Amino acid sequence: MERSHPAEAGHLLVVDDNKVNRLLLGRGLEQHGHSVEFAENGVRALEMLREGRFDLVLLDIMMPELDGYQVLEQLTTEPDLRDIPVIMTSANDELDSVVRCIEMGAEDFLVKPPNPVLLKARIGASLEKKRLRDQQRALIRRFATPEVAEELLANGFELGGKYVNASAMFSDIRGFTSIAESQSPTDTIELLNTYYTLMFDAISGQGGTVNQMVGDGLMAIFGAPVPHADHPLRAVRAALEMVELVQLFNQGQSAQGKAPIQIGIGIASGRVIAGFTGTQSRATYTCVGDTVNLAARLEAHTKVLGHPILIDENTWQGLGGEIPAIEQEATQLRGKSAAVRVFAVPLPTASPEPQGPR
């Protein structure tokens, strides 16, 4: 039998009290290029899972010491082991037990002795799903605070969308194109990296999640995926910190004779449609809806008004007077039939920053 592509190979644990089954399963898996370890019972299996890194477990149901049900139950309670996919291996007359295992969180099942084609297909599918989940987890770790990531990982990913109340934020660098043209590509990328690091710190410090980065712009969401009732307040606090961090950053820039940057931020609060969207190559937390569009329009409007932070009426109400905001002239924004109330959040120290050159 030919070996499959090593890129799809995984490190697998076969748990079975019967040596014939262990040999047969092990052989079939090794023929597909996987590396395999064996445990003779559930107790040993859990020990090995806690010690090593496994991509997949093939688990027998009826075993001495700890049976397959007990192993499954234990796996779901341990955060480090919870996401390892489990394929039940069973006799063809115990399908009712298999159903129970799948309800308990097992991913799939194989009848022993396994048909080689089915074995290859099911292992391949499970490893692919695990790879996607790991990728999604890595993305979430990168884009969210550790708390958000933990919350998400604990409660699983809801791939369907749902309505949530949240604050959406858009931010970008004013006149970035001319900055990029006036310096070397290396300096531009370094500038962007520093900028993103600062913005991420400010946003995650307030429990927000950055869910989009395009060029010099970013979108963040507050109040989702982890609900925070005070999401407008958190979003505005983050915005103030972002502007402040940029000012500090500019002091360093001018000391090195480099161009300062200015940012504009728009925030809107209300109902958004939120959810995880995933494909084979990319998975992200996405928010869409009128509220999101309004935040983007307000961000664009900062150029017109010369205020770095503009918020909508809902966000202003959500501040409850804790952070002062000054109402601007109501304005007709693209995509809105009626004029929209707009509020500027002044910086605590000085008058609004002048806008940089386009």
Added chain:
Amino acid sequence: MPEPPVDMPTLQNLVATTDAAFVQELIEAFLEDGREQIAAMRQSLASGDVQAFQRAAHSLKSSSASLGALGFSSQAKELEQLAKQGSLEEAPEGLERVAAAFPAIEQSLREFGHGA
């Protein structure tokens, strides 16, 4: 014609998809395991441990089927079913039938091993 103790196509297919040395290893594992499981069943029957009896019968059913001992596997399955229903009353008779069938299985498997 009585059913042969071991289904040869099953074994031949195993050799074709793996190799003769591996099948020999499987046979040795099964013979050792089979004797142990039969002993375990006798012991659990004596002590009235229904669960241990069921587990041993289950294990025997599964490994014997893998090596083509299909009739033997059904007998082990009957024992497993008895235990699953919670009663070992009829088990002694069935267990002795299984134990009596084992040497013929062993002989067939060894003959196959030497021929392969």
